């Protein structure tokens with residue numbers, strides 16, 4: 001049998017390098033069949049005095065083996081867990097996808113900036129509105145089809161509460177709270193009970209504008225809108241105003257711009273007319289001014305409203321409005337360059 005000293009040396013000299021050699025170490029020194037355990041069997045043949053001294057020695061031997069075993073195990077467990085935590089810094093860097101602004105936000109900001117540059121201030125307000133601010137104050141007759149269930153989302157709780165169908169409600173709120181001169185733009189989300197198609201959606205975005213002061217004229221409106229169209233679509237863009245009807249403006253018009261794709265020559269986008277419609281506008285109806293507590297004999301004003309989705313589709317020539325609501329990153333990613 002090996003001497004105790006020999007076993008001690010073996011324990012110290014044993015090369016533990018990996019899980020495999022650790023297991024060999026365990027089998028050799030720490031199992032029931034190990035040499036150390038065999039020494040324990042000797043104890044019963046000894047005299048009490050001898051047994052005590054010998055017992056102490058072989059206990060120390062066993063402890064030394066257990067200690068080596070545990071400390072290697074501990075270190076190797078620590079190493080694997082840090083290896084899992086710390087990335088290999090020599091690996092090629094992972095591509096971090098930087099997000100981009102949504103095209104609707106890009107367009108909203110552009111429209112805002114263009115009008116803010118000439119003294120308009122943006123105002124915001126509630127999506128959930130009451131009948132007065134969306135319809136009645138704006139001179140909508142009682143039986144006007146826009147009030148119909150087919151266009152407007154009403155809130156079950158109360159017939160007077162509804163989702164705004166246009167941000168003209170903010171024009172009313174502004175006129176109720178401010179004295180002329182008033183120069184505001186009203187960006188926001190609007191809701192209409194429409195079937196979702198490639199050209200229409202039940203949620204979309206508008207920027208409306210309002211200018212009220214003494215002796216504001218139709219010519220002022222036309223010039224403001226020409227300035228806007230040229231800043232948005234380029235200096236060569238032409239505009240034309242076609243007579244139209246809105247309950248809250250008189251006279252009312254729809255504005256077209258020369259087609260930004262074909263420059264007016266005719267293409268699919270403009271249905272070969274050379275023109276595309278971008279907004280509605282008109283002189284604020286005196287009834288509306290009076291409804292909002294502004295003296296219509298003293299003040300006049302113009303208003304306009306444009307649909308952001310439509311503008312974005314024109315500017316970036318996309319042919320399906322639903323793309324703006326699907327949040328498909330393959331689509332959104334293309335607007336990275338326009339994000340500032």
Ligand code: PHE
Pocket residue numbers: 165166167168208209246249280281282303304305306
């Ligand atoms: N509120 C109108 C709409 O939503 C747009 C508009 C605003 C027209 C202001 C004229 C003047 O369709």
